[in-house]
Amino acid sequence: xxGLDRASIWVLVDAHIELIDIGIRKKxxxxxxxxxxxxxxxxxxxxxxxxxxxxxxxxxKTSTVKIDFSYPRSNAPTNLYPLTSEVEKKIVDNKILNLxxxxxxxxxxxxHDLFYDYFELAIxxxxxxxxxxxxxxxxxxxxxxxxxxxxxxxVYSNYKTTMDRFYSTGFIFKIMTGWQLKxxxxxxxxxxxxxxxxxxxxxxxxxxxxxxxxxxxxQTISVNDLTIRDISNSVKKHIGExxxxxxxxxxxxxxxxxxxxxxxxxxxxxSNLVRDFEEWIYDEKIINSIIxxxxxxxxxQIERYRKAIxxxxxxxxxxxxxxxxxxxxxxxxxxxxxxxxxIECEVKCSYKKHLTFNQLKNHHKxxxxxxEKKVTxx
Numbered sequence: 244x245x246g247l248d249r250a251s252i253w254v255l256v257d258a259h260i261e262l263i264d265i266g267i268r269k270k271x272x273x274x275x276x277x278x279x280x281x282x283x284x285x286x287x288x289x290x291x292x293x294x295x296x297x298x299x300x301x302x303x304k305t306s307t308v309k310i311d312f313s314y315p316r317s318n319a320p321t322n323l324y325p326l327t328s329e330v331e332k333k334i335v336d337n338k339i340l341n342l343x344x345x346x347x348x349x350x351x352x353x354x355h356d357l358f359y360d361y362f363e364l365a366i367x368x369x370x371x372x373x374x375x376x377x378x379x380x381x382x383x384x385x386x387x388x389x390x391x392x393x394x395x396x397x398v399y400s401n402y403k404t405t406m407d408r409f410y411s412t413g414f415i416f417k418i419m420t421g422w423q424l425k426x427x428x429x430x431x432x433x434x435x436x437x438x439x440x441x442x443x444x445x446x447x448x449x450x451x452x453x454x455x456x457x458x459x460x461x462q463t464i465s466v467n468d469l470t471i472r473d474i475s476n477s478v479k480k481h482i483g484e485x486x487x488x489x490x491x492x493x494x495x496x497x498x499x500x501x502x503x504x505x506x507x508x509x510x511x512x513x514s515n516l517v518r519d520f521e522e523w524i525y526d527e528k529i530i531n532s533i534i535x536x537x538x539x540x541x542x543x544q545i546e547r548y549r550k551a552i553x554x555x556x557x558x559x560x561x562x563x564x565x566x567x568x569x570x571x572x573x574x575x576x577x578x579x580x581x582x583x584x585x586i587e588c589e590v591k592c593s594y595k596k597h598l599t600f601n602q603l604k605n606h607h608k609x610x611x612x613x614x615e616k617k618v619t620x621x
Contacts, residue, residue: 244367244583245475246325247314247332247467248293248449251360252339252466255307258347265307266297274558282591292316292335293342307362308347323441325365336466357466361453364474369510369580370575372599373428373444374403374410374567378525379575380426384414386486386493387424399569400565401431410566421456422482427447447584450478479585487586490576491600497523498598501533513548517555521563526572527556528592535594560580573598 251598256263264276267286276284282300289295297309314326317335324366325334340354370376384398395417400409413427429445453463460477461469500523517530524530531549538545556569577590580600 244325244327246327246365246367246471247474248322248325248363248365249311249313250362251309251311252336252357253307254311254352254357255305255345255362256343256349256352257487258349259304260298260306263298263306263347266348267298270342270346273480282365282581289536296346306347308343312339320392321433321437323429323437327471329472332471355465355466357456358464358468359454359466361451362457362474364452364478365447365452366449366475366583366585367429367445367447368578370444370446370488370578373412373446374406374430374566374583375428375571376446376483376575377411377565377567378569378572379579380411380413382493382497382525383426383486383490383579384416385438386489387416387418389493389496390471391416395423398426398499399430403566406566408564408566409444419456421453425451425453446579446583450482454480475585483584483586487580487584487588489581494525494598497525501530502537505530505533506537510548512545513551518550518559521556521567521569524556524569525576526592527570528573530556532592532594532597536597 260282260619264284267401268274269274271286271290272287274286275299275409276286279285284298284300286298287294292313292315294311294313297311299307299309301307312335313322314332314335315324317326317338318331336357338355340352343357344350344352373534384396387393388396393416396415398414398428399412401412404408412431413425415423415425415427417423426446426448429447430441433445434440452460457464458546460481461474463469501520504516504520517524530552534552535545538548540548560567560569571585573590573592577588580586580588580590589601589603590599591601592598
């Protein structure tokens with residue numbers, strides 16, 4: 244599912260900051276503003292779907308009002324699922340408009356005067372078990388790190404008592420100023436904060452985009468002009484293809500490393516070699532394909548190699564912490580590319596053709612402003 248999560252909308256109103264302060268305190272009892280810079284007041288609301296209100300006063304007695312809110316919590320107690328309905332988006336947008344009118348007494352403003360400061364586009368899917376996605380999460384994170392120089396990144400992990408091991412629950416990665424990715428287990432986040440628990444795993448890819456980037460990818464920051472479909476198509480067009488290529492390149496880099504290490508090995512050391520290079524083995528099928536294509540041994544010997552590899556990978560994943568799953572990752576990669584990156588693509592791995600990606604449609608190439616390369620020291 245694709246929808247909107249948190250957002251911030253701003254508008255210029257014909258009202259003095261002191262008048263708006265009265266309106267906010269009348270609407271939300273016991274809420275006091277906090278002066279942060281010059282003529283700027285910040286109000287932590289935390290009621291219904293409104294997170295906070297920021298008011299910036301101007302010399303001509305006008306003010307900019309910013310409303311930070313949750314789209315899904317407008318009609319639901321939590322934000323477990325993003326808001327996916329275009330009709331409901333319009334309803335929420337009009338609620339924000341009416342709130343601004345109420346606190347500012349400026350009845351001249353319309354929906355056409357509202358603009359996005361930022362929004363979070365959420366792409367979310369049900370999956371089997373989140374902890375089995377460790378290999379995919381790490382491949383994605385390494386691909387981003389190799390391409391972009393981000394100091395604002397963070398990897399999450401959790402501890403499973405029944406397994407007595409840690410496992411990855413996602414990461415935050417700032418691609419550039421104005422664009423941040425967050426890949427995480429939505430069910431884990433929800434269950435920590437709510438008494439009613441979510442059964443089953445939800446993987447969520449969240450794009451937090453501020454107005455400078457919104458204008459570049461969507462051509463407008465107008466709340467009324469942007470539908471959920473417009474936003475998702477723009478993200479798909481401008482970044483889906485780019486992220487897809489980064490993952491393919493990272494897997495290709497792993498292949499080059501494995502091709503060298505497993506080209507001329509001592510069969511007695513195969514199990515230890517597999518364990519030593521487990522970090523670069525995305526899936527059992529990939530290393531089996533490399534062994535099969537490179538080996539000049541008999542079919543019977545290759546079968547013995549495959550058996551040894553399977554045993555080594557199973558034994559290793561039983562002991563590894565954080566937990567990793569070395570089997571079935573090709574299918575998880577296909578789900579991720581198709582459902583979360585929104586790229587229609589067949590992903591296969593065979594002994595003859597190795598790992599192949601067959602895109603079913605021609606997608607737009609990424610735009611130049613996403614070519615912000617990682618800065619490396621000389």
